[in-house]
Amino acid sequence: MSLPRFFLPAGPAAENTLASLDAEAARHLKALRLKPGAALEVVLGDRPWKADLAELDRGRATARLVAPLEEDREPPFALEACLPLPAQLSLFDDWLPPLVELGATLIQPIVYSRSEFDSAKTAARLDRWARLIQSACEQSHRGRLPELRPPAPFEALLAWDAPQKWVAYELATGQANPVLRPQALAFTSGPEGGITEAEFQALAAVGWRPVSLGRSILRAVTAPVALLGAVQFQLPGLAGPG
Numbered sequence: 001m002s003l004p005r006f007f008l009p010a011g012p013a014a015e016n017t018l019a020s021l022d023a024e025a026a027r028h029l030k031a032l033r034l035k036p037g038a039a040l041e042v043v044l045g046d047r048p049w050k051a052d053l054a055e056l057d058r059g060r061a062t063a064r065l066v067a068p069l070e071e072d073r074e075p076p077f078a079l080e081a082c083l084p085l086p087a088q089l090s091l092f093d094d095w096l097p098p099l100v101e102l103g104a105t106l107i108q109p110i111v112y113s114r115s116e117f118d119s120a121k122t123a124a125r126l127d128r129w130a131r132l133i134q135s136a137c138e139q140s141h142r143g144r145l146p147e148l149r150p151p152a153p154f155e156a157l158l159a160w161d162a163p164q165k166w167v168a169y170e171l172a173t174g175q176a177n178p179v180l181r182p183q184a185l186a187f188t189s190g191p192e193g194g195i196t197e198a199e200f201q202a203l204a205a206v207g208w209r210p211v212s213l214g215r216s217i218l219r220a221v222t223a224p225v226a227l228l229g230a231v232q233f234q235l236p237g238l239a240g241p242g
Contacts, residue, residue, distance in 0.1 A: 003041050004032060005138045006063070007145060010045030017065045018054060019044065026061035029053065041069065046144045074143055075103040075235065078184035080162060082108045083224060084191035085151060087116040089125055091221050096129060100136035100146060102228040107133065109151040114193040122151055154199060158206050162186040167203050168223045169210040170194060178209040180231060182238045187211075187231075189223040 006025045019042060021029075034040070038053045040063060048069040055062040081104040083095060096107070107129075111117045130148055137145055164181060168189035188208070189195075195203075204210070213226050 002141060003039055004028070004034075005041040005043065005048075005141050007043045007134050007138060013044045013047060013049065013065060013068075015065055015067060019051070019063050019065060021061040021063060023059045026056060026059050029056055029061055041141070043143060048143050072143065073141055075105065075232075076238070077182055078105045078162075079103050079228065079231065080106040080108065080160075080184065080186040081224060081228065082110050082157060082160070082186055082188035084112045084189060084220065085109050085115040085117055085122065086191050086220055088192075089121060092125070092129065093132060094221055095224060096132045097136040097139075098225045099228055100133050100142070101140040102225070102232050103142075104146050104228060105144070106147045106149070108149045108156070110157060110188060111151055111153050112191050113154065113196055113199060115191045117151065119151075126150065157188060157208070158202060160186055165203075165208040166211045166227070167195070167200070167208045168213055168218075168227050169200055170217045175210055177211050180234045180238065185231065187224065187227055189227065190220060192220050194220075 006021055008019055008021065011019065021042075029040075034053055034056065036053050036056060040051050040053055042049050042051045042063050042065070048071060050066040050069055051063040052066060053061065054064040081099050083092070083099075086092060092109070099107070109122070126148070133146055133148055162185065163183040164178070164185040166178060166185065166187040168187070188203075200210070211227060213223060213230070218226060
């Protein structure tokens with residue numbers, strides 16, 4: 001069974017250093033019925049450590065750093081998820097955990113023409129999305145938190161800078177799926193109702209390659225997870241970044 005893992009702000013890190021955990025982590029440790037001395041893991045900045053529970057009392061918890069963990073569960077190159085803002089913002093909550101578990105290094109919400117964007121409602125959910133990202137990182141034992149950016153208009157994709165840019169598209173284009181290379185990859189897909197023909201043509205004109213995810217038409221909430229799962233399946237056979 002894997003040890004519980006918690007992300008902490010970057011700070012001094014050396015053996016026997018004490019690090020404070022927040023109230024939410026303390027509640028989680030109590031739910032796990034852990035006692036002082038129990039083993040756990042913490043990530044300070046982007047450095048994972050073996051630790052033990054030094055104190056747990058009344059909503060306060062402190063971990064003692066034991067030794068750095070020599071591991072790397074991060075993808076070998078950037079995986080940038082440019083996700084469409086859906087009409088139902090709760091769908092974004094469903095996307096985030098699996099995409100984080102599958103190695104997304106950046107989360108960029110995109111306002112497509114078929115998105116129903118409300119800036120106030122979306123801004124109110126950014127803190128929740130950040131918490132969901134951290135929780136998914138802790139559950140999957142990742143070593144870094146993906147960057148969460150504020151929503152951007154569709155036009156941001158037309159200026160996106162990445163060596164590989166893929167767009168999941170449900171209509172047949174006659175093109176074979178691109179071959180994954182060991183270089184940064186940005187990927188996107190449409191909201192409910194899909195990407196419009198004009199949007200697809202604009203993306204294709206600046207180097208976004210269409211990707212088919214099978215014969216059936218996937219729901220907006222399924223497509224980005226299916227695409228990143230297919231990418232992860234190929235990663236072990238790739239050489240290092242080039």
